Every structure is written in structure tokens, then in C-alpha cells.
Amino acid sequence: MSGPRPPLPFALPAEDRAVSPYTGWTRAHWEAVADGLLGAAWRWSTPGGALLDLPGRPSRSGVRSDGLEGYARTFLAAAFRVAGARGADPRGWLERYARGLAAGTRTPGREDAESWPPVLGHDALGQPMVESASVALGLRLTAPWLWDRLDADVRDRAEAWLRGALRHVPAPNNWYLFPYTVAGFLESVGRGDAETAAARRRAAELLEGWYRGEGWYSDGDGRAFDHYNSWALHLYPLLDAHLGGDEVAGRRYGERLRRHLEGFAAMFGADGAPPHFGRSLTYRFAAVSAVGLGAVTGWTPLTPGASRRLAGGSLRHFLERGALTGDGLLSGGWHGPHEPTLQSYSGPASPYWASKAFVALLAPAGHPLWTDREEPAPVEEGDRVLALPVPGLLVHSTCGDGIVRVHNHGSDHVRPHEGESAAGDDPHYGRLAYSTRTGPTAPGNVADNHLGVEVDGRPGVRRRIRPLGAGHGDGWGWAASWHRPVFATGPPMVPGLRVESVTVARGPYELRVHRVTGAPPGTRVTHTGWATGPDEPLVSALHPLYNWPGGPEPVRAPAGTAFTRWAEVPRLTGESEGVSLHVCLAVLAAAAGPVPPGPSAVAEVTADPEHGRGVTVRWADGPRTRVRFAPVRVTQEHA
Structure with a gap:
């Protein structure tokens, strides 16, 4: 909306218009935003840190699931933040998430504890299956600094909880990439077996059927083409291949992402906004996940300067137009709170799938994504x-x-x-x-x-x-x-x-x-x-x-x-x-x-x-x- 823009509730570095003439933002701004979002969300954690009970309208899955969602989706931001800094964690985020993982998997089914709800199928209001992927991806990104330092019984309990995603039926769309991601993590830490292999094979086969060409996937059978291409359908398989060093899969999924970005990059306005189109729009700047992933993996038609222009422009757009509440939480909506933007599955922590945009932080400080001078977005050409x-x-x-x-x-x-x-x-x-x-x-x-x-x-x-x-x-x-x-x-x-x-x-x-x-x-x-x-x-x-x-x-x-x-x-x-x-x-x-x-x-x-x-x-x-x-x-x- 037009009018005065509210100040951000956390401090940012000074702008650098020499290297970023369009946005003024640098990698340090991205780190500061990640820290600011995490700090605000963690003020709502339970004592053991397993649940982040953010305020707002509960989702149809219930408040316990919503608390898990708060933990899992913010974990993504922390994981990208720390992994991109090669383990540097000056705010101690991973210690909090390690503590929460232990508490969340300690006493399954105990309502008086902080235990996470079990991972069930989508017919059973299975939101935990969605969150299992964020937990698994966060653990995979930070394995040297979190998973490898956990007690053996915590690792076993975490594996047992995650395996629920492999044993239940996902929704017939991008949900199949959640057990795929869980299986990828388990295999990366030496816990793979026939069950993980089956989950990955099943998702990969379905993904081939959903690929329609020219870089576009349908979100399941039918013709649902929207931002899920960016924040799910391209993100999970290519990032999995990148982290696992799988050159064959990386080339297959990377070529598709490159083609997708040829059109998708043209959809962002000069103010950084993506089109208000499709569902789950409360994820906001997660729409630039594909842009950041392309820069990180090299599978992109965009120059590093244009990539940073698009990604930084979108991040700044939403933060400066009321996406944050006065205490620094992402609200449910588009700019500010907006009920018609939400779906029935949206809960107070749902907006934190926006954390996927921080995949850009996997590019280290010396990467051209951060050092090259910003170049115009396609709309500005x-x-x-x-x-x-x-x-x-x-x-x-x-x-x-x-x-x-x-x-x-x-x-x-x-x-x-x-x-x-x-x-x-x-x-x-x-x-x-x-x-x-x-x-x-x-x-x-x-x-x-x-x-x-x-x-x-x-x-x-x-x-x-x-x-x-x-x-x-x-x-x-x-x-x-x-x-x-x-x-x-x-x-x-x-x-x-x-x-x-x-x-x-x-x-x-x-x-x-x-x-x-x-x-x-x-x-x-x-x-x-x-x-x-x-x-x-x-x-x-x-x-x-x-x-x-x-x-x-x-x-x-x-x-x-x-x-x-x-x-x-x-x-x-x-x-x-x-x-x-x-x-x-x-x-x-x-x-x-x-x-x-x-x-x-x-x-x-x-x-x-x-x-x-x-x-x-x-x-x-x-x-x-x-x-x-x-x-x-x-x-x-x-x-």
C-alpha cells in the first residue's frame, strides 16, 4: 500500500548503493533480516524450545501442530543462515533448535509435554508431514554443527519421528517431496534403507509426470501452475541433488530450473513484488527461492547482479510494506494482515515458509551473487x-x-x-x-x-x-x-x-x-x-x-x-x-x-x-x- 512505510523492528546495516544501486542491500542485510525474524519468533517458544506458539488464528490442524510449524519453518531460516556462514552461529540459533528437537521427540503423545504430533497422512490433517521436511532439511544443512553433536538417543528419536513421513500417504501434489526430503536427509547421515529409497523413487517418478516442459511443473495432476514451482517443486529436488553431489539429478533438475527462470524472472515488478496469483501467498518472498537457488547452484540464465536485484528487491518489498507486525512477526496476509489471502490450512506460523528465500545465503560471502554489482530486473529493461x-x-x-x-x-x-x-x-x-x-x-x-x-x-x-x-x-x-x-x-x-x-x-x-x-x-x-x-x-x-x-x-x-x-x-x-x-x-x-x-x-x-x-x-x-x-x-x- 502507499503511504508512510513502517520502520523495521530490528536494526539493519547501512545501505551500500555502490554495489547495490537498486536495493542498497547486501548479504549482511539478509543475515540481519534472518536474525531479526528468528529473534522475534523465539520470544514465543515453549520452555523446552520444541514449539513456537505464535499468536493468531489457529489452523485446522490444531495448536500443537501450529507450534511445530513455528519450530520447523523458522529452523529453515536458521539453517540457511548458519550453513551459509560455514557454521558460524554468533546468535546461538542451533543450540536452541537442538534443545527443541530433544524436547519435541522425547514423549510422543503426552499432551502435558512439548512433544510433536506424529507424522500422519494428509487425510488425518497431516500438517506435521509438511513440517517434517523442514526439520529434515534443516538437519541436513547443519549436520556438522547440530546433528553430529546430538546424543545418540536424540538422533534415534528424531529418526523415528521423521520416518512417519515415509509410512503415510501425502496429499497428491508437492507433498510427495516432503518424504523425499526426509529420506534424503536420513540417507545423508547413513540411515538409509529400502524405505527411504522407495520414498525417493516414488516422488521422483511423480515429479516426472508433473513436469509439463519449458521449466514448469503442475502442482500434482491437473493444471495448477503457480509459485509452488519456485518454493517447492524446483527447490526440493535440485537442492537435494546439490547437497548430495548428484551430478546426474543436478543436471536434470538444474536445466529445468534454468528454463523456468527465463520466464519466471520476468514476473517481478520494479518494486520487487511477485504477481498476486495462486495459493499460499502468505509465504510472500519465498517466491524468490528459485532465483536464489539458481544463483547458488549455477543453474540460472540470470547474472549474479540481476539475481541479487530480484531476490533483494522482493525481500525488501514485503518487509517495508507491513508484512511484519509491531513485534517483528510475519503476519498472515500479503503486505499486512489479509484474511482472504489465507487458506484453511494457514496458521500463525505458516508465513515462515518465507524462510526458503534464505537459500540464497548458501552462497558464501565471496560469491558473485553478493560481490557483483546489481543489474536491472527484467521489468526494468x-x-x-x-x-x-x-x-x-x-x-x-x-x-x-x-x-x-x-x-x-x-x-x-x-x-x-x-x-x-x-x-x-x-x-x-x-x-x-x-x-x-x-x-x-x-x-x-x-x-x-x-x-x-x-x-x-x-x-x-x-x-x-x-x-x-x-x-x-x-x-x-x-x-x-x-x-x-x-x-x-x-x-x-x-x-x-x-x-x-x-x-x-x-x-x-x-x-x-x-x-x-x-x-x-x-x-x-x-x-x-x-x-x-x-x-x-x-x-x-x-x-x-x-x-x-x-x-x-x-x-x-x-x-x-x-x-x-x-x-x-x-x-x-x-x-x-x-x-x-x-x-x-x-x-x-x-x-x-x-x-x-x-x-x-x-x-x-x-x-x-x-x-x-x-x-x-x-x-x-x-x-x-x-x-x-x-x-x-x-x-x-x-x-
């Missing part, structure tokens, strides 16, 4: 449009205001076995576009960036998204998808009703073309633009170009977004019957700069003579964009 066909995303950035928009024509959170009406509107996946400066509106409010089809007064939502292609040229790009609107009341589907959508990004403009087929008489069609409000100096405009009888009306979203207390969304309204085309132009721009003109950017819109087959848009500066359906083809011709 000029306007760009980048198509990512595999996930069905179109990355669209404008250098002048530093905003990055991600047009979504391929990512959802629906698994193949789920029914179409298994859930209603999903703001974090179902919208047409997301950005680094705006968030989706909350359920119950008007949906932003949405083509709505209303039949018999029942509004349909975009749920299962099927890509139809994506591509880019010099200064422009496109992506397309189709879906069947899902209705929360009455029959979930209207037979034959289908929406095909195309986004064409060019300069600051978003040309949005929709083809509705199978619409019964009386069908109402609406289209909304970006949600903006008083806390972000932005302008959202939506201009009708074809088959919208009137101009846009502002619609209030009282619950606001993660960026603003309340929001307003421009909306167009029209009608559809049988087959219809609807074309509009959306703009999101910084209010402080020149606002791009609206309809004057387009000189002419011509519908295809064959009803519903497509349109041609002639831009005021000359080029023509042709959009054709059945099948979808998008071309641009220069005057």
Missing part, C-alpha cells in the same frame, strides 16, 4: 510481452511504471477427478489477469478481470481453464483459453454453453476478445477490469470496442483486495444468444504518470463476415491484429 505456452500464461510488463501483469489462460486449481462444481469462484486462479500491484477481489464481491455469463439470473464462474495456445512477437503477444461457465445454484453446467477467450497484450493495452457459444435466450454477459482503490495510485480503465451497448460502470468491491481497503471495478454489460463476440480494451497504469489513452488507441474494429468467427482490430498507429476462432489464431500485420 524495457516493455515486454512474453508468452509461456505450457502454463498458458502471458507475462506483460511496462517499464515506465514497473507493473507486471500475468494473463491467465491455462492455470487453475482443479484436479482431474474433481467435479466441475466442486467449488465456486476461486479468486486466486479463476481471473483472467493478475498483477504485481493489484489483487483479486474477495468472494462475494464483484469479480475483477472476469467475463461473466449469467443464465436465468444465475452467474457462472470460470473454473476449469483449458489453454488454446499462446505466442509473442516483437512488442506484442497473445494467449487463449476456453471454459464452460460453472453455476453454484441449479445445474452446474448449461449444455453447450462455452466461452473462448483471447488476450492480446501490446504496449500498455490489453485487448480482450471473447466468443460465447450456446447461450440460451436472455443470457447476460458482463466483463470487468482491474480492481483499484484509494491505497494504490493506479488507474483502471475498460473501454468497449465491439458488442457492448454502453460504457463501463464502476462497481464497488467493499471487501477490497490485498492492496487496498476497498476497491472499485469497471464493468461492461451486454447480451448473448447463440453465438456472440465481445471485444474490449483494458488498461492498468500508474496514476502518477501519463495514463494511456482509451478508445483513441484503436482506430477500427471489424467483425468477421462469417458470424462469430473473429475480429480485426486496426490500431491507431497502424498495425492490425486479427483474432480468429475455431481454431484460435492470432496474427499481427504491420501497416
Whole structure:
């Protein structure tokens, strides 16, 4: 949000604008932030140090599991901090975690003790399985200074607790990497066996099935492409290979990370923010885990200076925009606390998966990641449009205001076995576009960036998204998808009703073309633009170009977004019957700069003579964009 930025509750070194002209931050800043976050969290530890009972709304797994989460996720930050310093631990973090490990594994099942809940399957509210991976990775990173110095019985108890992850069924997604990580640790300390080998083989095989190409994994079966690529699906297997010296696996997973970063690095705004897109967004700057891991392992297309610019910019972005409470804890939300950003599994310590960003500290002080001069982020190198066909995303950035928009024509959170009406509107996946400066509106409010089809007064939502292609040229790009609107009341589907959508990004403009087929008489069609409000100096405009009888009306979203207390969304309204085309132009721009003109950017819109087959848009500066359906083809011709 705009306005005065709260001071950080812990001290930082002086900025170094010579080596870090963009952020001012150096490796010493990262160490200071890690120490500050750890110091604040440990004020909430139980006497034995096994649980960090942070204040806040309990998760569905219960307060004991939440306390374990506090221990495990902060342990990651401490482990990266100490391992990157080659065992130097001036704050004595590892002594605390060693003490907590002994207490947590001492008396299983004792409610009056600090014992950790057992690791069970995901059907049993199995959050401890998630945390077992953080405990195991922390132990592996710090083995010479923590594990090797533990009493034998503590090591045995810790192994017994961790093995629960190998003996229960994970959730059918990135969770399979948690027993994989546990097994990797046990094998690294000479405790591997057939059980650990099976857990690793199973996860590796599943990961191959989830890899879709071009550096992108789906989070399980289906088409869930989001930040889990950075903070889980790339992180665990490549870091495991790196720590274990496995060159074959390192090359396989490293090449995928390198390819992933070619597109993912372009998604960060000039202010350091990633797009507000997908689930678990309370992990915040964990989104730069892939950037740091690429620099540490060498599997990256980015220069060291650009990597530090991206990673440091994201870390600083959140810390300076209210992510910390007054006593230095990471709150549940985006900038400050924000309930709609959270999931049912989110607890008070969930935000500390942000600790994964500190993987960058595994690069020692003399590494080029820290010594090379910062270089601009991709968004600062000029306007760009980048198509990512595999996930069905179109990355669209404008250098002048530093905003990055991600047009979504391929990512959802629906698994193949789920029914179409298994859930209603999903703001974090179902919208047409997301950005680094705006968030989706909350359920119950008007949906932003949405083509709505209303039949018999029942509004349909975009749920299962099927890509139809994506591509880019010099200064422009496109992506397309189709879906069947899902209705929360009455029959979930209207037979034959289908929406095909195309986004064409060019300069600051978003040309949005929709083809509705199978619409019964009386069908109402609406289209909304970006949600903006008083806390972000932005302008959202939506201009009708074809088959919208009137101009846009502002619609209030009282619950606001993660960026603003309340929001307003421009909306167009029209009608559809049988087959219809609807074309509009959306703009999101910084209010402080020149606002791009609206309809004057387009000189002419011509519908295809064959009803519903497509349109041609002639831009005021000359080029023509042709959009054709059945099948979808998008071309641009220069005057």
C-alpha cells in the first residue's frame, strides 16, 4: 500500500548503493533480516524450545501442530543462515533448535509435554508431514554443527519421528517431496534403507509426470501452475541433488530450473513484488527461492547482479510494506494482515515458509551473487510481452511504471477427478489477469478481470481453464483459453454453453476478445477490469470496442483486495444468444504518470463476415491484429 512505510523492528546495516544501486542491500542485510525474524519468533517458544506458539488464528490442524510449524519453518531460516556462514552461529540459533528437537521427540503423545504430533497422512490433517521436511532439511544443512553433536538417543528419536513421513500417504501434489526430503536427509547421515529409497523413487517418478516442459511443473495432476514451482517443486529436488553431489539429478533438475527462470524472472515488478496469483501467498518472498537457488547452484540464465536485484528487491518489498507486525512477526496476509489471502490450512506460523528465500545465503560471502554489482530486473529493461505456452500464461510488463501483469489462460486449481462444481469462484486462479500491484477481489464481491455469463439470473464462474495456445512477437503477444461457465445454484453446467477467450497484450493495452457459444435466450454477459482503490495510485480503465451497448460502470468491491481497503471495478454489460463476440480494451497504469489513452488507441474494429468467427482490430498507429476462432489464431500485420 502507499503511504508512510513502517520502520523495521530490528536494526539493519547501512545501505551500500555502490554495489547495490537498486536495493542498497547486501548479504549482511539478509543475515540481519534472518536474525531479526528468528529473534522475534523465539520470544514465543515453549520452555523446552520444541514449539513456537505464535499468536493468531489457529489452523485446522490444531495448536500443537501450529507450534511445530513455528519450530520447523523458522529452523529453515536458521539453517540457511548458519550453513551459509560455514557454521558460524554468533546468535546461538542451533543450540536452541537442538534443545527443541530433544524436547519435541522425547514423549510422543503426552499432551502435558512439548512433544510433536506424529507424522500422519494428509487425510488425518497431516500438517506435521509438511513440517517434517523442514526439520529434515534443516538437519541436513547443519549436520556438522547440530546433528553430529546430538546424543545418540536424540538422533534415534528424531529418526523415528521423521520416518512417519515415509509410512503415510501425502496429499497428491508437492507433498510427495516432503518424504523425499526426509529420506534424503536420513540417507545423508547413513540411515538409509529400502524405505527411504522407495520414498525417493516414488516422488521422483511423480515429479516426472508433473513436469509439463519449458521449466514448469503442475502442482500434482491437473493444471495448477503457480509459485509452488519456485518454493517447492524446483527447490526440493535440485537442492537435494546439490547437497548430495548428484551430478546426474543436478543436471536434470538444474536445466529445468534454468528454463523456468527465463520466464519466471520476468514476473517481478520494479518494486520487487511477485504477481498476486495462486495459493499460499502468505509465504510472500519465498517466491524468490528459485532465483536464489539458481544463483547458488549455477543453474540460472540470470547474472549474479540481476539475481541479487530480484531476490533483494522482493525481500525488501514485503518487509517495508507491513508484512511484519509491531513485534517483528510475519503476519498472515500479503503486505499486512489479509484474511482472504489465507487458506484453511494457514496458521500463525505458516508465513515462515518465507524462510526458503534464505537459500540464497548458501552462497558464501565471496560469491558473485553478493560481490557483483546489481543489474536491472527484467521489468526494468524495457516493455515486454512474453508468452509461456505450457502454463498458458502471458507475462506483460511496462517499464515506465514497473507493473507486471500475468494473463491467465491455462492455470487453475482443479484436479482431474474433481467435479466441475466442486467449488465456486476461486479468486486466486479463476481471473483472467493478475498483477504485481493489484489483487483479486474477495468472494462475494464483484469479480475483477472476469467475463461473466449469467443464465436465468444465475452467474457462472470460470473454473476449469483449458489453454488454446499462446505466442509473442516483437512488442506484442497473445494467449487463449476456453471454459464452460460453472453455476453454484441449479445445474452446474448449461449444455453447450462455452466461452473462448483471447488476450492480446501490446504496449500498455490489453485487448480482450471473447466468443460465447450456446447461450440460451436472455443470457447476460458482463466483463470487468482491474480492481483499484484509494491505497494504490493506479488507474483502471475498460473501454468497449465491439458488442457492448454502453460504457463501463464502476462497481464497488467493499471487501477490497490485498492492496487496498476497498476497491472499485469497471464493468461492461451486454447480451448473448447463440453465438456472440465481445471485444474490449483494458488498461492498468500508474496514476502518477501519463495514463494511456482509451478508445483513441484503436482506430477500427471489424467483425468477421462469417458470424462469430473473429475480429480485426486496426490500431491507431497502424498495425492490425486479427483474432480468429475455431481454431484460435492470432496474427499481427504491420501497416
